[in-house]
Amino acid sequence: MPLPSSLSLQQEIYSALTGSTSLVALLGGTRVYDDTPEDTPFPYITLGQSIMRDWSTASDQGREHLLRLHVWSRETGGREAQLISEEIINVLHDAVLNLQDNALINLRFLGADHITDADRKTHHSILRFRAVTEPTI
Numbered sequence: 001m002p003l004p005s006s007l008s009l010q011q012e013i014y015s016a017l018t019g020s021t022s023l024v025a026l027l028g029g030t031r032v033y034d035d036t037p038e039d040t041p042f043p044y045i046t047l048g049q050s051i052m053r054d055w056s057t058a059s060d061q062g063r064e065h066l067l068r069l070h071v072w073s074r075e076t077g078g079r080e081a082q083l084i085s086e087e088i089i090n091v092l093h094d095a096v097l098n099l100q101d102n103a104l105i106n107l108r109f110l111g112a113d114h115i116t117d118a119d120r121k122t123h124h125s126i127l128r129f130r131a132v133t134e135p136t137i
């Protein structure tokens with residue numbers, strides 16, 4: 001049974017992020033999570049909200065995916081979170097990913113928010129990406 005395009009896309013994004021030696025070095029390990037384990041050391045990345053919409057035309061099927069990735073850091077100042085964010089953008093913007101039973105038409109960086117959480121210790125970057133996929137079968 002083919003994977004839904006959203007799940008296949010998430011798996012390939014995870015693989016691209018954890019396969020980046022420069023990103024893994026910034027994180028101090030392969031700290032990319034869908035469900036963050038308790039007591040995870042900072043910094044780390046979480047795969048956040050995703051929205052999938054129909055993007056079909058009169059002749060072709062397609063889906064639009066709006067994705068969020070979160071960077072979490074406790075280094076003083078927001079520098080670490082922003083450096084990790086930049087590396088995520090380098091890895092994913094216009095990436096060529098091989099999805100199962102789907103073709104990735106494009107993957108684009110849309111924007112980022114860099115904030116300090118209410119605890120005044122945690123720096124949090126929210127990155128937004130847009131992907132378009134089409135079925136290959």
